[in-house]
Amino acid sequence: MQMQNLTTSHQEPPQSQETESLVQRLAGPSSGKAGLAKDQTEINRIIADVSKGSKFYENEKKKDRELTERINKVLKTRDEVVKGVDIRKVEANVDRLLAEMESQRDLTQTIVHVDMDAFYASVELLSNPELAGKPFGVGRGVLTTASYEARKYGVRSGMPGFIAKRLCPDLIFVQNHFSKYMDMSNRIMAIFKRYDPNMLPAGCDEGYLNITAYCEEHSISAEDCVREMRRIVFEETKLTVSAGIAPNKMLAKICSDRNKPNGQFHLPFDRKSIVAFMHDLSIRKVPGIGRVNERLLESIGIKTCADIFTHRVVIALMDKQFGLHFLLRTHLGIASNEVQPIQREERKSIGAERTFPPLDDRDKLLQMLEHIASELESDMSRNGWMGKTVTLKYKLDTYQVFTRAKSLTRYVSSKQELFSIGRDLFVAEGHVKVRLIGLRVTRLKDLRAPSPAGIKRFFESANSSPRKRQKLGSEGMRDEIYENDEQEKQHMDAMPGFYEHEEAMHHVNAVEESEDDQRGMVAEKSRERPRPPVSAPARPLTSLVKLEDVPRKISPPKPKPLGRERSKSDVGQRSKDPYFDVPNGKQAQVCPICSRTLVTDNQGLNAHVDFCLSRSAIQEARSNGGGTSADKSEHTASAKPPFGPTLNGWDFLMAQKETNPRTKDKKRK
DNA sequence: GTGTTACGAGTTG
C-alpha cells in the first residue's frame, strides 16, 4: 500500500533531471494502478510541491540520487561485460534455458487470487452509509486506504493525510476500526475455504486458492466457480471481491487486478495466451519487482515483460544484478502454483517498532524503547517464540535508518533482556534525534513444538492479533511523549494485514517445550567481538554534522549494492576490494551460458572471474550445501521472486553438461 | 575452511 509513492522515473528530461525523477518518485504507484486520477502529472506536481523542503523530501532526494548513481554503475558494468563475449552463443544458451523452462510449464492447476475491493473503506461504508459516494480516506496521519471517489483525486493508501487533503480538500477522514476488519476478514476467509480448505491467506483482504479439486468435484468451470464464490461473499458480507484465475500464483495475482472493482479475469490456460498476456505487461506489475528494480531494469531498456526477451543477453551477462532465472520465468509467465497455508516454522523474525515525533531526549527514548521491549515480549510469549539475536533499529529525524544487532548465546524473550540489550545498543549510538525506534529478534526458536497435526493451525483465532492488542493496552509512558495519541493510534492501525493473519495462523498449537537445540552455540567467542574501533564516528552523528558531510574515512558511505563499498564496521579493515577478489581456481573453463571464464575451485564451486563473485560468496555457496538459495554461484536469480522457482539456472547448466561431478558430491554434503 | 555475526536494501500490504 504505500509509499511507493516514490515510484520511478522514466528517462528524465534534461532540464532538471533530479526534479523530474524526484517528482515521479514522490508521486505514486500510479503507473500501475487502475483507473484513477484525473491528471497524474498535475497530481504529481501537487505532491511534490507539498512535500518540498521537508526532511522527508530531502531524504527522498538523496535516495533518488543514490539510485541514479547505482544505475550509472550498472550501465558501465554492462558496457564492460558485453565486450568480447560471443553474443550469439550467450543467446543460444539462454534460449536453451528458456526451452527447458518451457518444458516445465504446468498448466494443470487452477489458481485463483482473490482480493477484496478497497477493503477497509468498504467495511467502513457498511457501518456508515452516509459515506456512500463521497471521497474519504481511512486512517489519519497515514491513510490505510481510500474510497474510490477519493482515488479519483489521486488519494491513495499509504499517503500522508495532509497531502491527501491537499489533493482533495473535501476529503473525509475516517478512523480505522481494526477489529471490525479482522472479524470481517475471518468471515471472508471462511467462505474462501469452502472452495479450498488449504488456501493461502495473503493479508487480511486477499488470498490464493487452488480450486482444481473443487471444480472437478462439482463439475463446474473455474469461472463459474469464482463467480459463485464472489456472489456468496457479497451476499454474506455485502463486500465485493475481485479475482484472477490463472495457472499460477503470479499470474492469478496480476489478473485479479485486471477488472478491479468487483470483477474477475480469467487467463486462458495455454502457452500462447499466457505469453501474449505477458508481452505488454509492465514489469512493475510483477510481484517482487518494486520501484527500485523497475528503474534498474528500465535503465537497460526493459519496461515490459517482452523486453526481457529482447535484452536477455545483457541479463544473462549480469545475472547477478538482475536475476536471469527469475526474469526468464517471468517473461514466460511461469511461476509457482503451490498453494498452502504458511507454516509456522517459516517465521524468521519477530519485532516491534514505533514512529513518533522526533525526539532527542535520551530518557524519553529509553522509555519508549522499554515500552517496545514489553510489547515485543508479549508478542513473543503470546506466540511462543524466543530468539538469539536482538536488533535495534532507529530512524533519525532525517529519515535515515540504522540497525544495530547483538547476538547472544542463549535464547531470550523477556522484556528485561530485550530492553537491556536494546538499551546498550542504543546508548552506544550517542546523542541522536530519532523519529522511530524498534526492536527485532531473529534466530528464533519455536516454543510450540512442530505440531503433529499441522492441519488446524491457521486462522482459528485471528483476532488474537497481538500487535494491535498490545498497543491498545498499557500505555503508561506514552502520554508523556505524545501530546495526543491520536497519531499513535493511527500507527497501530496502520498495517494490520498480513502479519496479523500470520500471527493468527500461528496461534493454535499447544505450547510444548522442545529441547534446547544447541546448534547455534558455536561462535560464542565471535559474539563478544568488540565493535570495530574506528566505527564509533561512523554512527549517525549527532550534532550538527550531516552524515553526508562526514569524510569517508570516518564515516564510510552506506554500501551500495552494486559493488558494495563496505559498510561502516569495515572501516580500516581489509583494504582490497573483495568484489573483485578472484577465487583460487583449480581449473578454468568457459561458462556455457555467457562464455566468460569460469573458475572451478577444488571444492567444485564455480565462479566467473571477471566480476562479481567474492570468496565469501563462494564460501557461502559452499556452506549452503543444498544449492537451494539457488547456488550462490552465478546465473541464478538474485531477484527474489515471491513465487518459488522450480529449477534454477545453475542446476540446469549442471544437468546439461556433466561437468564437475564433484559439485554434486559436495553439495550433498 | 567453516560457521557466525552484522547491516543495509528491498518488497509488501
Add this chain to the structure above:
DNA sequence: CCTACCAACTCGTAACAC
C-alpha cells in the same frame, strides 16, 4: 491554524573468529 510520509519481514553481502 497546523497538521508532517509505515511496519514487518526477508535477503545478500562482507567480515570475523576459531
